[in-house]
Amino acid sequence: MIAVLALVAGVVLGIVFHPTVPPALQPYLPIAVVAALDAVSGGVRAKLDGIFDDKQFVVSFIANVVVAALIVYLGDQLGVGGQLSTGVVVVLGVRIFGNVAAIRRHLFRA
Amino acid sequence: MSSPAGGAERRTFTPDFLTELFRNPLDPGYADAAARKARGEGPTGGRQRALAAITALTLVALGFLLVIAYQQTVADEPEATKARDALIQQVQKRRSDTDVLQARADRLGDEVAQLREAELGGAAVARLRDLEAQTGLAPVRGSGARITIGDGPTPINPVTGNRSTEARVRDSDLQLAANALWAAGAEAIAVNGQRLTATSTIRQAGEAILVDFQPVTTPYTIMAIGPGKLAGSFREGYAGKFFRELVSRYGMSFDAASAKDFTLDAATELKLRVAVVPTTPPPSGSPSPGSGSTEPSDSPSNSPSKGGR
Numbered sequence: 001m002i003a004v005l006a007l008v009a010g011v012v013l014g015i016v017f018h019p020t021v022p023p024a025l026q027p028y029l030p031i032a033v034v035a036a037l038d039a040v041s042g043g044v045r046a047k048l049d050g051i052f053d054d055k056q057f058v059v060s061f062i063a064n065v066v067v068a069a070l071i072v073y074l075g076d077q078l079g080v081g082g083q084l085s086t087g088v089v090v091v092l093g094v095r096i097f098g099n100v101a102a103i104r105r106h107l108f109r110a
Numbered sequence: 111m112s113s114p115a116g117g118a119e120r121r122t123f124t125p126d127f128l129t130e131l132f133r134n135p136l137d138p139g140y141a142d143a144a145a146r147k148a149r150g151e152g153p154t155g156g157r158q159r160a161l162a163a164i165t166a167l168t169l170v171a172l173g174f175l176l177v178i179a180y181q182q183t184v185a186d187e188p189e190a191t192k193a194r195d196a197l198i199q200q201v202q203k204r205r206s207d208t209d210v211l212q213a214r215a216d217r218l219g220d221e222v223a224q225l226r227e228a229e230l231g232g233a234a235v236a237r238l239r240d241l242e243a244q245t246g247l248a249p250v251r252g253s254g255a256r257i258t259i260g261d262g263p264t265p266i267n268p269v270t271g272n273r274s275t276e277a278r279v280r281d282s283d284l285q286l287a288a289n290a291l292w293a294a295g296a297e298a299i300a301v302n303g304q305r306l307t308a309t310s311t312i313r314q315a316g317e318a319i320l321v322d323f324q325p326v327t328t329p330y331t332i333m334a335i336g337p338g339k340l341a342g343s344f345r346e347g348y349a350g351k352f353f354r355e356l357v358s359r360y361g362m363s364f365d366a367a368s369a370k371d372f373t374l375d376a377a378t379e380l381k382l383r384v385a386v387v388p389t390t391p392p393p394s395g396s397p398s399p400g401s402g403s404t405e406p407s408d409s410p411s412n413s414p415s416k417g418g419r
Contacts, residue, residue, distance in 0.1 A: 006166040010173020014181070021182055033179040036172050042140070051144035054161035058168050060139065065175075 027076070028069040031085055035068035036061060038092045041099035048106040068092070212378060219376075223248075243298070246307035246377040250298045253370045255341035257287055259353065260329035260363035277360035279330055281314040283353075284321075287332055288312065290349030296336035298374050302326040305377040322378060329363065333374060341368040 021029060039061035046052040068088055075084030227235045242248035262277025288306055291299050299306040304321040306312075311322060318325045334340060344350055345366045353364040 002162070002166055003169050006169035007173040010170035010175075011177050012173075013170065014174045014177025018181065019178060021178060026182065029175075029179050029182055033175060036175055040172060046140040049140070051140045053140055053143035053147070054158075054165040056139045056143045058161070058164050061168050061172070 028072050031068045031072050031088055032065045034089055034092045034096075035064035038095050038099075039064045041096045041103065045099045045102045045106075048103055064092075216376075242376075246298065246305045246310075249373055249376045250335055251371065251373040252298070252335035253338065253368070253372070254296060254298075254333070254335040255291070255344055256365075256367050256369040257291070257332040257334070257341075257344060258329055258363065258365040259283065259287065259332070262356075262361035262363070275317070277362055278317075279319070279328060279362065281312050281319050283356070284312045284319060284330060284332070286352060287344075287349055290344055290347055291332065291334045291336070291340070294336065294340055294343045294347060296334035296340060298335040300333045300374045302331055303375065305374055307377045309383075310377070324378065333369065333372060335372075335374060338368070341366045 039057065042060060043052060043057040046056070071088050072085050075082070078084070226238070230238070239248060243250045259279050261279055264273050264275060264277055266273050284301060288299055288301065301312065301321045304310075304324050304326060306321070311320070313320050318327070319330075320326070350366060353362070356362045357364045
């Protein structure tokens, strides 16, 4: 419940402040979102499994976002830019998919 | 039962990276934490509450991030379409502006013609009318030929994905048709309603064909006022052969038929390039020396196209 409220509060804050992303950070935004979604799906799944852990969630969220941004940055510097990001998206996408499948099994018993 | 299972286990290779990903997408950290908790080593009391607060903060940050990303994407996406929409609007506005101005020019032209008729005598006016009809400055009515040319099929190449454009009507095709009509004795020609004058241009600009800078599209209807056998001589002449060849080779459409009693509008634009004050002041029948336009066919005055105004 608190989690949902916090999420809504974040959304409201974003809408109210309507921040503009500096152009230098723009390439990192989509991949950061994907990484965050990965952390969230993992957290939700753990919650449903009954093994949710606050510390684990926070650390995995921050680490995911930072590492994803770092990989994009690294790809840019190495000159393989988009391709490395694609790799990140594929890996995170697979993880999100697996976690969501587990959540689905929990919710629908199927 | 145990020995086959054991055998299967021995044969199992370590799962490759992707299989591992699919099989076990959850961070093992959660299981570790749960195990720690089960052993009673987990955080308790105040620490637990602090961690919960941090989780809530993280979720706030997450919602924030999602909204920013969403807004960013929404803001990025229409940037291109916005520019496109603005361009389209500009084009449409300019086009309607042009139409309005053209209507005004036509009205003023009519006014000028009326004033001129009121000022000049009957003979001079008749001569002017004839000249205007010949040069395309005045609308004309009469009979002649209707030539219809249409694009052939333009299939998309399955390999390259490019549209084949060789069956399209080119500007040179229209030029050839217009020239053949002039040669066959046409006195006034219009392509899709665009009246041709002696200085008209038929040009290709990318995929569009411009007649006097006005775009025309397929099917192209060329109306020509001329002698009764105009359509027949066009069909039998070199142009007819050329277009029949195009039809059989590329699948274009071509038709030449006689047409009766139609009106061709005046040309939209005819710039006055040369003007000379006649040396003999009274306009009593003598041909004016500095007529700016050059009529391709010096058509006689007993043509059916005169006096259409």
